[in-house]
Amino acid sequence: MVLSTDLPRIAGPYHFDTYVHERSAALLRLAFLLTGDTHTAEDLVQSSLVKVMGRWDSITAGGDPHAYVRAVLLHTALRWRKRRWSGERPSEVLPERADEADGAGAVVARERLRRALQALPPRQRAAVVLRHYEDLTEADAARALGCSVGTVKSQTARGLERLRALLDDDNGRNP
């Protein structure tokens, strides 16, 4: 009897391992913007990769798998968000500043943006990130999110408006 305990490495035009080496850092950055937390982002990326791993051949048969993997990550993030990331604890006080060499202003600005992003509803955040970080067209963002172009437009507009308001508020309190 042969008992295989290891999954064979996935073969295909674009090897799964190669994809992870080359593109998973980009997925991690996207996941970080969606979750606001490094460890959760890493979990999200790994879970998404495990989900696509078993279907890698059919995914790569359609061409570049990145759009598909990104869509899996987005949907996983939105689903997780509903279930377990509802307990965020926004802090009134900014975390300790990083070393001055980094530029304290830049560190503070990044942290304000991270908090403001996390304050957006998940779909608005995803729309803003896809349009302004991933630089997707409205049609591509709609495809990734599984919604209409009109929804992407409205979610992005509302997200930007809310983000603006949050950052303005933050500026008022922490000039």
Add this chain to the structure above:
Amino acid sequence: MTLDETTLTTALHDLAGTVPDNPARLSHVHHLARRRHRRNRAIGAGALAATMAAAVVGAEALASGGGRPAPAIRPASGGPGAPAPAPANGASATAAPANGAPAGALPACPAAPPQPNNRDVAPPSIGQQFTGGGTVTAPGTASGIAVHVDGGPMLGSDLTLTIGPASKVFVDEHPATGTQVQKGERVKFSATVVATASYLLDELHAGTPSAVQTPKQGASGGPAQPAVGDGFKVTGQATGLTGTTITVDVQGGSLPPGPVTFTLECRPAGSVVGKTVSVAGTRTGASAYDAFAVVVQAS
């Protein structure tokens, strides 16, 4: 920070660029996949065995209904051509198939899954731990999760698994609470019988089977393959047999038509090459399949 679209794009890239990469990600992903695969196999084996048993019983009923003579492996005591009941354990030991497969059934693997039918398995006794798989029948609560069991020794039961202080609940591989388990989700679990009809949950894994759609198949138009870790059942003509593999020219079932080589998890009794066989098992990789049961179909 004021916001226009250019500064937002720059700021988002700046923020995202602060995340440190994880060089061990690939090995973690493979580790997670292996763990999920092992769990699926362990739990899926019970349901698969039940499916195969049903198929065997169906084939047997068809064969006896058609008035065909009994296959050679039928015990001689049944008389020529007469359908005979399966021999009781210990009776007609020399005539019965070595692995105790039902009489008239096609040669079964000596090392087949331990139970041909989960319903034959005695339910666990008090104090005994058992595993199972099933579907959540009501939204989970902090104190318990209601499950309709469709795999394992409690097959067909509706159980409420009590969540204790040591119980572990995972949703999509992440620690969770009972309230995060939703109605309709697939679960796999281990639990301990603490009293009559009282089950203390040890560990439960929940998740929606198809949260993300599988992309469409290519131009071949064949059936969508089961995901890695999922079961399959096919029929076709056996074209080759080695000590560890069987090659079947698949003609129907859940895999695309054409020759497929399966890794044998059991050894079919007798000669199967050239015969029409049913093979059931688990997909373990892109083009790797483990066969847990190989049954020769009546010609």
